[in-house]
Amino acid sequence: MTLEEALHNNDMNDIMDSMTAYVYGRIKTIGVKDLEGKTPEDFVGEVLMKVAEGERDWSKAKCSFKDFLFGCLKSHLYNFFKSFEQKYEAELPDIESGAVPENESELKQIAIQKLKEDGADQDEIDVFECWIEDMDKPAEIAELLGKNVKEIYNITKRLERKMPKLQTQIIKFV
């Protein structure tokens, strides 16, 4: 499918809505307030123009157009936020001595404890554990937990709101 066909045949309104919602989500998770005068929609526009100009080459992609655009957006945001994340992490207070976890498993337990303290319910903990175990697709998680995928969307939204705080609490554990 050519780029013109892809832009014409896909429901670009829906795809752009999903992309914009993703940018808003990323901004919240990272905790950045100053986007250097840009709006989340601007990032979506920049990515679409990069694709239209051929800077991001759709003709070589082996996935759906939506997957391709999302991949481009993820990379675009990664480059933009890289400098913010370094600055943000550097400004965080040091973790109390003696609290540094020895391994990934211990860190996971601390993260779960912090989520519980922040009011996460069992559904949120279950979904978070799936993420940590590399199960990151809502449909897969729904199947594993025996829930409707719509429920997983709702749980994910609740969990997403807790991510900025979780990051500030344990972000310095490396």
Place this chain on the structure above:
Amino acid sequence: MSREIKNKIDDALFNFYLEADKDTIKVSLQENIQNLVEYEKKKKKILFLAKATANRRHNESLLQLVSKFQEALLMNIEKPIAILKQLVQGNPSFALYRNLDKISKEDIIEIIKDKNFVELIEQLEEDEKKH
């Protein structure tokens, strides 16, 4: 947070927005965007510009290809002519174009218009480098 856990969270949220249904996305946008009318206007503008740019590039590539094939036919360059012959022979509806000597610019456009321009340009450029 360890990079690994942080990346896992990022990947999970990426997949959530990639897969989430229309209603979930709509609610998410309503929570974040104050002026949805302005947002819709901006979205239309972005899409219009992207489509216009893609069409402009498409037309430029088409003309670039046509000119390369015309030049090849004029100068009897083997590889581009072989590519064109292959395209004509691969499609029965192009029987009229079998005689490449009399082929016009419009005919070439008809033959290549549905093909992958990027691939064709790459094939031709590869051949140019060899000569």
